[in-house]
Each structure stands twice: as structure tokens, then as C-alpha cells.
Amino acid sequence: MDTVKTAAGAARKRARSEMSIWLTIGRDLRRNKLLYLMVLPVIAYYVIFDYGPMYGLQIAFKDYSPGDGIWGSPWVGFDHFVEFFNSYYFWRLIRNTLLINVYELIFGFPAPIVLALLLNELRRQYFKRIVQTITYLPHFISVVVVVGMLVDFLARDGIVNQLLSSFGIASKSYLSEPEWFRFIYVSSGIWQQVGWSSIIYLAALSNIDPTLYEAAKVDGAGRWKQMLHITIPGIMPTVIILLILKMGSMMSVGSEKILLMYNPLTYDTADVISTFVYRKGILEANYSYTAAVGLFNAVIAFTLLVLSNSISKRVSETKLW
Amino acid sequence: MKNVSRKRWLATGTSALLSVSLVAGCSGSGTGSKTTGKQVVEEPPKLETLTYWVGLAGNVAATLKSFGDMTVYQELQKKTGVKVEFQHPPAGQEKDQFNLMITGKKLPDVIEYGWTGYPGGPEKAIKDKKIIKLNDIIDKHAPNLKKILDANPDWKKQVMTDEGSIYSFPFLRGDDYLLVSNGIALRKDWLEKLNLKMPETLDDWYNVLTAIKKSDPNGNGKPDEIPLLIGKGDMGGAVPFLGSFGVNYDFYHVNGKVSYGPIQPEYKQFLTLMNKWYKEGLLDPDFAVTDSKLKDAKITGNQLFATVMSTGSGIGNYTSLVKNKIPGFKLAAAPFPVVNKGDKKMWSAKTFNFSGAVGAAISTSNTNPEATAKWLDYAYSNEGMMLFNFGVEGVSYKMVNGYPTYTDDIMNPKDLSVAQAMARHVRANFNGPFVQDKRYMEQYAAMPEQKESIRIWSEPTNERKLPLVTPTSDESSKFASIMNDVNTFKDEMFNKFIMGAEPLDNFDKYVKTIEGMGIQEATKIQQAALERYNKR
Numbered sequence: 001m002d003t004v005k006t007a008a009g010a011a012r013k014r015a016r017s018e019m020s021i022w023l024t025i026g027r028d029l030r031r032n033k034l035l036y037l038m039v040l041p042v043i044a045y046y047v048i049f050d051y052g053p054m055y056g057l058q059i060a061f062k063d064y065s066p067g068d069g070i071w072g073s074p075w076v077g078f079d080h081f082v083e084f085f086n087s088y089y090f091w092r093l094i095r096n097t098l099l100i101n102v103y104e105l106i107f108g109f110p111a112p113i114v115l116a117l118l119l120n121e122l123r124r125q126y127f128k129r130i131v132q133t134i135t136y137l138p139h140f141i142s143v144v145v146v147v148g149m150l151v152d153f154l155a156r157d158g159i160v161n162q163l164l165s166s167f168g169i170a171s172k173s174y175l176s177e178p179e180w181f182r183f184i185y186v187s188s189g190i191w192q193q194v195g196w197s198s199i200i201y202l203a204a205l206s207n208i209d210p211t212l213y214e215a216a217k218v219d220g221a222g223r224w225k226q227m228l229h230i231t232i233p234g235i236m237p238t239v240i241i242l243l244i245l246k247m248g249s250m251m252s253v254g255s256e257k258i259l260l261m262y263n264p265l266t267y268d269t270a271d272v273i274s275t276f277v278y279r280k281g282i283l284e285a286n287y288s289y290t291a292a293v294g295l296f297n298a299v300i301a302f303t304l305l306v307l308s309n310s311i312s313k314r315v316s317e318t319k320l321w
Numbered sequence: 322m323k324n325v326s327r328k329r330w331l332a333t334g335t336s337a338l339l340s341v342s343l344v345a346g347c348s349g350s351g352t353g354s355k356t357t358g359k360q361v362v363e364e365p366p367k368l369e370t371l372t373y374w375v376g377l378a379g380n381v382a383a384t385l386k387s388f389g390d391m392t393v394y395q396e397l398q399k400k401t402g403v404k405v406e407f408q409h410p411p412a413g414q415e416k417d418q419f420n421l422m423i424t425g426k427k428l429p430d431v432i433e434y435g436w437t438g439y440p441g442g443p444e445k446a447i448k449d450k451k452i453i454k455l456n457d458i459i460d461k462h463a464p465n466l467k468k469i470l471d472a473n474p475d476w477k478k479q480v481m482t483d484e485g486s487i488y489s490f491p492f493l494r495g496d497d498y499l500l501v502s503n504g505i506a507l508r509k510d511w512l513e514k515l516n517l518k519m520p521e522t523l524d525d526w527y528n529v530l531t532a533i534k535k536s537d538p539n540g541n542g543k544p545d546e547i548p549l550l551i552g553k554g555d556m557g558g559a560v561p562f563l564g565s566f567g568v569n570y571d572f573y574h575v576n577g578k579v580s581y582g583p584i585q586p587e588y589k590q591f592l593t594l595m596n597k598w599y600k601e602g603l604l605d606p607d608f609a610v611t612d613s614k615l616k617d618a619k620i621t622g623n624q625l626f627a628t629v630m631s632t633g634s635g636i637g638n639y640t641s642l643v644k645n646k647i648p649g650f651k652l653a654a655a656p657f658p659v660v661n662k663g664d665k666k667m668w669s670a671k672t673f674n675f676s677g678a679v680g681a682a683i684s685t686s687n688t689n690p691e692a693t694a695k696w697l698d699y700a701y702s703n704e705g706m707m708l709f710n711f712g713v714e715g716v717s718y719k720m721v722n723g724y725p726t727y728t729d730d731i732m733n734p735k736d737l738s739v740a741q742a743m744a745r746h747v748r749a750n751f752n753g754p755f756v757q758d759k760r761y762m763e764q765y766a767a768m769p770e771q772k773e774s775i776r777i778w779s780e781p782t783n784e785r786k787l788p789l790v791t792p793t794s795d796e797s798s799k800f801a802s803i804m805n806d807v808n809t810f811k812d813e814m815f816n817k818f819i820m821g822a823e824p825l826d827n828f829d830k831y832v833k834t835i836e837g838m839g840i841q842e843a844t845k846i847q848q849a850a851l852e853r854y855n856k857r
Contacts, residue, residue: 286801
């Protein structure tokens with residue numbers, strides 16, 4: 001919005017009363033009506049699917065029953081939150097949600113950056129293209145199919161066990177072992193998304209000024225030094241922004257994949273807040289209780305996001321807002 | 322269907338349409354209700370169309386997209402002139418869809434569901450103004466059902482809530498012969514091959530399973546036989562081996578006193594035994610993650626010796642599936658295992674005439690409940706019973722000496738199982754708002770081993786099983802929240818104890834945890850519910 005137009009508008013605004021803001025907006029609407037039209041579906045999407053449902057959040061503090069409706073159900077304050085904090089599964093859910101995310105942060109987050117850097121060093125264009133295609137293809141496989149493949153490959157008589165048993169390792173059913181769950185979840189996630197996620201870094205890489213490399217060469221920097229002092233600093237802003245966004249989603253794990261992958265045997269390590277909410281809320285119809293759990297989750301996630309943004313503001317120049 | 326169109330409009334996400342749809346949505350209320358000062362006329366207005374929500378049974382889904390394509394409903398439409406629009410939730414999501422649907426304002430006219438699954442129970446559904454209490458309507462407009470309930474006071478007790486409300490047009494099993502349809506079965510041909518007797522006690526079972534494990538009854542030279550497959554999913558019905566110790570996997574009662582099975586010392590005995598069998602490889606190492614498809618594969622793949630199965634889709638289906646593949650394949654029902662010879666057999670999968678509380682309820686959105694009741698009542702007339710159990714004469718059955726005999730299309734179908742072929746025409750082999758006929762089962766389970774299985778599985782007294790009790794609507798959310806935690810925990814620990822991931826020495830700690838979750842309170846609630854039930 002910091003165009004000359006609005007600057008001029010702002011100058012006039014100082015001269016006029018409150019009404020003039022609306023005049024300015026009205027004028028802007030007329031002037032850029034096509035732009036506003038283009039943004040309308042996006043705004044409508046958020047209003048309808050994100051802001052609209054917030055009205056229903058109040059049931060977290062009520063004893064919702066379908067008969068009384070959202071508005072008519074009695075208030076109960078923080079009862080549902082207390083019930084959740086005292087629940088036998090509270091710590092397990094928090095631990096699993098955080099741990100899966102920490103694993104993803106440590107292993108999943110750097111993977112596409114490394115891949116992008118490696119691809120960047122390739123000199124043979126056709127080979128680079130082949131590698132890129134191969135790595136980003138899995139992104140287009142639906143998660144249901146991916147989990148189906150995992151189930152087949154990791155079954156007791158699946159391909160993985162057949163390979164391992166030829167080395168004399170006893171076969172086991174990996175998807176029913178809680179200690180394997182996180183590894184399988186995170187590594188299959190990396191396999192599926194690494195190529196796709198590296199595209200944004202490759203785009204950032206192509207933005208780096210080539211003269212910098214030439215100058216470094218003149219100064220006698222090898223490939224390694226160039227990467228260290230030019231390439232990595234060049235994509236750092238992108239990395240930080242994505243890292244902040246990742247922090248914001250620390251508390252939400254893609255519940256679809258876990259729902260498909262887990263079973264009561266692996267709840268110990270696999271049951272996370274979102275799957276718990278699905279089971280209790282949709283399957284057992286504890287609407288209020290799970291609304292409270294979900295709200296608690298959202299508050300934590302929001303705090304994490306704000307926190308990581310402010311830390312990033314202090315340590316580096318990059319920030320979301 | 323205004324609410325459907327409303328959803329579609331919302332999805333397009335344009336505010337103009339949104340406002341229109343809101344107007345459309347509002348215009349629906351206030352009309353059609355009988356708020357005029359006039360008295361309601363005795364004869365209800367003619368029913369033209371009905372919306373009918375019901376889960377699409379798997380056997381129907383195998384070949385058809387909707388109940389509307391079934392012979393029974395095609396014929397029903399001809400007879401009554403009522404056009405029914407079926408709404409089926411996606412397979413496997415019936416529960417989610419139901420729970421979401423009932424939070425809405427505009428409901429389908431008829432909702433068929435297992436009503437104990439309503440959050441708070443069926444009485445709460447009436448209090449929530451989601452479905453209507455049917456007592457008066459049945460008295461006035463459903464003479465056939467009324468006659469049946471009056472003639473069978475026991476059934477009437479089952480279809481009512483504690484408060485005496487009738488909430489649905491029930492699925493009733495019309496004969497005790499229909500009450501048992503699953504239990505533990507084994508490969509009789511393997512027994513004979515190894516010269517073993519049918520196991521009766523737990524020790525017999527141990528010896529037989531060990532023999533199966535050690536020899537190679539399927540004769541492929543590989544030790545790939547799985548002696549036994551049972552999981553916690555079987556514990557809700559047939560209670561195999563756990564029932565031998567006298568308790569079950571849920572609440573049970575001894576002479577009117579309610580207790581909770583999974584915290585009893587008997588339950589620990591069962592776990593100890595299973596843990597031993599698991600360690601020795603007698604219990605399928607994958608018992609905890611074997612779903613029904615895998616189980617089918619293990620049986621038809623000539624690997625599995627014994628498991629829990631049903632008469633029709635178990636013994637019947639498996640036998641016909643492997644007819645030309647496995648020579649000599651023969652399944653037989655095993656008697657309920659006991660600890661010592663001569664012990665009383667206490668548990669079976671025997672259900673009640675009104676099982677699972679499945680019934681068609683009339684929702685409060687229905688503008689013509691009287692005529693709907695009349696339409697639903699047809700199924701309980703003699704004509705209707707024939708239609709729902711056997712279909713249309715000449716299409717799905719023929720009368721042979723006064724006995725309705727299913728046609729060859731059903732009994733010897735091409736590329737389908739009998740269950741699937743039957744489900745193309747009638748609802749006899751799953752459920753629905755009608756009375757199930759014994760003569761269906763006599764044909765559906767016509768093989769001698771099937772007839773035998775019904776006899777053997779009906780042996781136990783089942784005296785400790787709780788009747789269909791319901792908590793009061795005040796207690797029910799408390800009860801549900803206690804039991805949700807308890808059930809999740811007990812299911813997890815069931816597997817852990819048996820697989821040895823949790824040493825059995827920690828059983829007391831496990832009991833303490835469940836007690837900490839409030840099992841005593843839940844037991845009290847069940848106790849009170851049982852006492853109320855007995856007073857019905």
C-alpha cells in the first residue's frame with residue numbers, strides 16, 4: 001500500500017476528518033477494482049472457512065449438546081481444559097506431538113536445503129534435471145497411496161523383511177512397533193517432500209548475483225568456500241522465513257498420515273493431539289472437550305510462532321512481520 | 322434438500338450466493354409446521370418423498386450404489402408410491418458422519434442407526450429434539466409393529482429406554498435360532514490329519530495348537546502354519562478363552578451385581594495364558610494388527626488353523642472360496658473352551674433379539690411423521706416380512722411346498738459371495754427395520770457344518786451378559802468420558818501384556834490406573850442402569 005497514491009491520500013487524510021479514510025478506500029476500490037476482484041475469492045475463503053468457524057470455538061467453554069445448539073449450551077468455564085490437563089494421556093500427546101516435530105525439524109527441514117545445494121553444484125544440466133524430476137515426483141503421490149505402500153513394504157512378509165532376512169535379520173512387523181514409528185513417519189516424509197521443498201531454495205539460489213561468484217574466484221575461493229560464503233548466506237533469508245513458518249506448525253502434525261499409519265499398538269509414540277481430537281471429537285462426539293484441546297493446541301502454536309519470529313528479529317534481519 | 326444446496330453454495334465461496342442461500346435456508350423454517358390454530362386431521366396427508374439416512378452395508382456396496390437399487394426398495398416404492406432418497410455416508414465413516422449430521426438443524430426424515438451410539442443414548446436424542454418419541458405414533462399408525470411388540474413383552478422391554486420411550490422402528494431377530502452367528506472355529510481336516518480330538522478344555526487347546534505348530538498339516542514343507550488368531554476385536558463378541566475364566570472384556574453381572582471384566586484377577590489369568598501362547602508361537606505374532614482382509618488371506622492361503630468367525634461370511638464364504646484350491650478343506654465350530662472338563666460354558670456371542678439397538682428413527686425435521694410411521698410399519702406386516710427377508714417372488718425367491726426358497730442367483734452366484742448376492746435383493750443377511758425370519762438363516766447357512774456351528778455356539782448359558790442397559794442422559798457424558806480413557810488404555814495394554822511389552826507383574830499397576838480413571842463410578846452407573854432395566 002505504500003504507493004504514491006496512498007501517500008498522497010495520507011497527506012489529504014491529515015487535512016480532513018475520519019470520513020476521508022472511507023473516501024480514500026472508495027477511490028482505491030474504484031481505481032483498482034480488478035485487483036480487488038482478484039483478491040476477493042482469497043478473502044472469502046478465509047472468512048468462510050477460517051474466521052466463520054471461530055464462532056463455534058465458544059463450545060470449548062460450554063457443555064455443547066446438539067439439542068441446545070452452540071448458542072444455547074450452558075457455560076462451564078475451563079472445565080474441559082482442566083479435564084484435559086488431568087487426562088491420563090495429556091503428557092503422552094504433548095510429547096508425541098513435539099517429538100515428531102522435533103525429528104522433522106532436525107532431519108526433515110535441512111534435507112531439501114542440502115539437496116538444493118548439491119543440485120546447485122551439478123554442472124551437467126541434463127543430469128540435474130533427471131535428479132530433480134526423480135526427487136520431486138513422490139510429492140504427487142497421494143498420502144493414502146504412500147501409506148499403502150509403507151504397509152505393504154513393511155509387513156512381516158513385505159519386501160523390507162525379505163531383504164533383511166537374507167542378511168539373517170529376524171523379520172518383524174515394523175508398523176506395529178512403537179519405537180519404529182517416528183523413524184518411518186519422518187523418513188517417508190522426507191522421501192516424499194524433499195524434491196518438492198527444494199524448489200523454493202533453488203529459486204532463491206538463482207537470485208544470487210553471479211558477479212559475487214566471479215569476485216570470489218578471483219580472490220581464490222574454491223567451490224567449498226564459495227558455497228560457504230556466498231551460496232548459503234544468499235539463501236539464508238528464505239531459510240529463516242521457512243523456519244519461522246515451520247515453528248508455527250510445530251504443534252500440528254499432518255493428522256491424515258498418522259491416522260492412516262498408526263494403530264493401537266503404536267499409540268505410544270504415534271498418537272498426537274490432532275489424531276486424539278479426531279478420535280474423541282468426531283468418533284466419540286465429545287465436541288466440547290476436543291474443541292478445548294484444539295484451542296489449547298492453537299494457543300501454543302501461536303505462541304511458538306510469535307516467539308520464533310521475535311528471536312529471529314533479534315538475531316537476524318529476517319522476520320515475518 | 323435445502324441444506325445440501327446450501328453446502329454446495331458455501332463451497333463456491335462467493336458472498337452474493339451466500340446471502341441468497343441464507344435467505345433460502347431461513348425461508349424453510351416456519352412453513353410446513355402445524356402451528357396453525359386448527360386441529361390436526363386424523364388421516365395424515367399423503368407421503369410423497371422421504372429422505373432416509375443409513376449406512377451402506379458392505380455386502381450391498383459390493384455391487385450397488387444405494388439401497389434404492391435393491392429389489393426390496395424398488396418393490397416397496399411400487400407398493401406405497403413413496404419415493405425414497407437414500408443418503409449413505411462413505412463406507413467406514415458412518416460414525417463420523419452421523420456425529421456431524423446430528424449437530425445440524427435440518428435432518429433427514431428417517432435416520433437408521435445403532436442408537437446407543439448417540440452421544441448420551443437414545444433418550445438424549447429425544448430430549449435433544451433430534452428424533453421423536455414414537456410411543457403414541459406406533460399406537461395410532463403402526464398396527465403391525467404394535468401387534469408384534471405386544472405379543473413379545475421381552476422384545477418390547479429391549480426396544481424401550483428406561484423412561485419407557487420407543488425411539489425407533491427396531492431390527493428384531495424373530496427367532497432364537499438367529500441370535501448366535503459367530504464363535505471359534507477350526508480346520509477340522511487338520512485335526513483329522515493329525516489324529517487329534519476336538520479340543521474342549523484349555524489344556525486340550527494348548528496340546529492341539531502345539532501339535533499344529535510342530536507338524537506341517539498344510540503339507541507345503543514350510544513351518545508357516547498359524548495355530549491361532551484372536552485379537553481384542555473378538556473380545557466384544559465371542560469372548561474366546563477369556564470367557565473360559567468367567568469374565569468378559571467389558572461390564573458383566575453375576576446375579577445382578579455388575580463388575581468390570583478387565584480389572585479382575587481372572588483377566589490376569591487369561592493374559593498370562595495368552596502371553597505364554599504368544600511366546601511359544603501358538604498365537605499369531607501379528608494378532609494385534611491383523612484386519613479382516615489379512616485374516617481372510619490367512620485362511621484361504623491355507624495357513625490358519627483356528628480363529629473366531631461367523632457362520633455365513635466365515636464358514637460359508639471360506640468354504641466356497643477355496644472349494645477348488647485346497648483339497649479336503651473343512652471348517653468346524655469348536656465348543657466353547659472351558660478350564661476344567663465339565664465346567665459351565667458361560668460366554669458366547671449370543672445377542673439379543675433387538676441387537677445393537679439398530680433401528681429407523683423419525684427425525685424432528687420430518688413434516689409428516691404419521692405417514693412415515695405407516696410407511697415404516699409395512700415392513701412388520703406379513704407381506705412386508707416376506708419382502709424384507711426374501712424379496713419378490715419369481716425374482717429372488719420361489720415358493721416350494723409353502724417354503725420361500727431363494728433362487729439360484731442368490732444361492733449359487735457367479736463371481737459373488739452368497740452374502741453379496743443376497744444383499745442385492747433383501748436386507749435379511751444384515752439388518753434393518755424389520756423382523757428377521759428364521760427361514761433365511763436355514764438357507765443362508767445350509768451346509769451341515771454351518772447348522773452345526775449354530776448349535777455349538779448356542780450352548781453357553783451367557784448368564785453373565787448385561788442386557789441392553791442405558792445410562793440416564795445426565796450420567797451418560799460422565800460415563801462416556803470415563804470409559805473413553807479406560808477403553809483406549811485397556812486396548813493398548815491388552816496387546817502389551819500378551820506380547821510381553823509390559824510384564825504381567827505390572828498388572829496391579831494397570832488396575833490402579835484404571836481405577837484412577839474412575840472405573841468405580843462407571844460401574845455404579847452400570848449397576849443403576851441394570852436395576853432400572855429390570856424394572857422396565
